[in-house]
Amino acid sequence: MLAAQGDSDAIAARAKGQADATRLTAQAEADALGFINAQISKNPALIEYMYIQKLASDVKLVLLPSNSPFLFDLQSLINQTKSRCRRSASRQRDTGSERNPGGAQRYGHTNQPINQGR
Secondary structure, three states: OHHHHHHHHHHHHHHHHHHHHHHHHHHHHHHHHHHHHHHHHHOOOHHHHHHHHHOOOOOOOOOOOOOOOOOOOHHHHHHHHHHHHHHHHHHHHHOOOOOOOOOOOOEOOOOOEOOOOO
8 A cells, every 4th residue: 555655656746747847848938939029029120030040051942922021122132133144144245255165056045046246
C-alpha cells in the first residue's frame, strides 16, 4: 500500500512539474510576443525585415497572393529592373562584334538575325 502511495505521489509531482513548466513557457512566450508587438508598433517595417530574415539565402523570387500587402516598394523594383535592362542592352550593343569573333549570325527570340549595326 505504501509503495502505491509513493508511486501516486511521484506521478502527481511529475504532473505538477510539467504543468508549472508549461505555464512558465507560455508566460515567457507571451512576454516575448508583447515585446515584439511593441517594437513593430514603433517601426512597422520591422515585420518586413523579420520576414526577409526567414527566407533562404538563395531565394530569387517570391510569389504572393494578389490580396497580400507588398513587402517591397514596387516602384523601386520596377526602376531596378529597367536599369538592369538598359545596362544589358548597352552591353550587347557595345560588344556585338567582340562577342561574336567567328562572324556567326546572332539570333533573337524570333530566330531572325539581329542587325549587328557594324
